Amino acid sequence: MIIGVPKEIRKDEYRVAMLPVGVHELKKRGHTVLVETAAGNGSGLTDGQYAAEGAEIVRNSKEVFDRAELIVKVKEPQRSEWPMIRKGQKLFNYFHFAAERELTEAMLKTGATCIAYETLSSPNGTLPLLTPMSEVAGRMSIQQGARFLEKPQTGRGILLGGVPGVPPAHITIIGGGVVGTNAAKIAAGFQADVAILDVNMERLRYLDDIMPANVNVLFSDRHVIREQLAKADLVVGAVLIPGAKAPMLISRADLKVMKPGSVIVDVAVDQGGCVETTRPTSHSDPVFTVDDVVHYCVSNMPGAVGRTSTFALCNVTLPWVIKLAGSDLIELATREKPLRDAVNIHDGKIVYPPVAESFQLVCHPLVA
Secondary structure (H helix, E strand, O other): OEEEEOOOOOOOOOOOOOOHHHHHHHHHOOOEEEEEOOOOHHHOOOHHHHHHOOOEEEOOHHHHHHHOOEEEOOOOOOHHHHHHOOOOOEEEEOOOHHHOHHHHHHHHHHOOEEEEHHHOOOOOOOOOOOHHHHHHHHHHHHHHHHHHOOHHHOOOOOOOOOEOOEOOOEEEEEOOOHHHHHHHHHHHHOOOEEEEEEOOHHHHHHHHHHOOOOEEEEEOOHHHHHHHHHHOOEEEEOOOOOOOOOOOOEOOHHHHHOOOOOEEEEHHHHHOOOEOOOOOEEOOEOEEEEOOEEEEOEOOHHHHHHHHHHHHHHHHHHHHHHHHHHOOHHHHHHHOHHHHHHEEEEOOEEOOHHHHHHOOOOOOOOOO
C-alpha cells in the first residue's frame, strides 16, 4: 500500500503523524511511504531522517494526496485539502466531526473513508489514541491557566500556589477523565486548592484515593457547578462524550458569578466546548474576554509542544497504521471492534452513531 504523510497546515500546528521509525516498520512490510518535505520540522524531525528509513520525500501535499491510498495526519483535513481527497481513499487522523457540520458534509461528499483517532476504543472502554493528547492537554491547561491569571495577561494577578500568609488559587476542574486527572496532578503540584467534579461516583472514589490532600472530589450537578464558579480563579472544562458534542455546562449567565479576571480553559473546545461562550482560538491569539472572564479555547493545545506530542501520539497510532496498511478495511473492522468504532464515515455515509445523532442524520451499517 502507498501511505502518505502530508505536512500539517493548520495554524500553529507543529505535530507530524509519523516518526522515522514508522517509515522503517512500514517499509519492512513492503509498503511505500510518502512524506511531504518539511513535514517533521515542527517536531525536530528532518527530511533526511525520514529518507534514511526509506521514505520518499515529495515536494507538496498534492502529490501526497494524489498518490496515497492511506493518508495519515494529525488534525482534520483543512479546507484547502478537501478538494484533494478522493473516493475510496482512507484518512486516519483526528476529526471531531460532532463539532463540525461543514467538515462532516465535505467528507461525506468525497466518498473517502474517515477513520478517527478519537473514537478508536479499547476493550476496557478507554480511548487509546486520544489518551496521550488528553494527557498533554490536561497538563497544559494548568500551565496556560497560570500564565493567563497573571495581570499582564489580563488575569486576576493570582499565583497558583500562593505564598505563606496568602491563600493559593482555587482551581475547579469539570470532568474527572484523563484531561481532568492530569490537570489535577499538575495543579496539586503547584499547591493550589483544587476541586474535581464528575458525575461518576466510582471515578470520584478512585480519584479520592489517589489524589493528594489539596484535591477534593465533588459530585457534579448544576448547583455545585455554580458554587464552584463563584469560588474559582481558574476553571478547566475537561468533559468528554466520545465522538459526540460536548455538553454545555456553563452558560453565559453563569459568568456573572465568576470573579473578574478569572480564567476558563475549555479543553472540550475540539468537541464544541462545554462553555456557551467558547469559540476556537489559536496559539498565536489564544484568549478573549467575555464579561470580565478570560477564555482560553485553543483547539489544538498539544500542537504547541510538537515534539512531545508527536512522539506520544505516534507511539500509539503506528500499530494501527500497520494494520490498516496490511488488511482489507471491512475485514479488519469486522474482527477488530476498536477499529470498527474508529470508522466514522465510509463510502459517503455516516457509520458512527454519535456523529449521526449530533446532526440528526441517518447512521448506516459499515459494509463494503
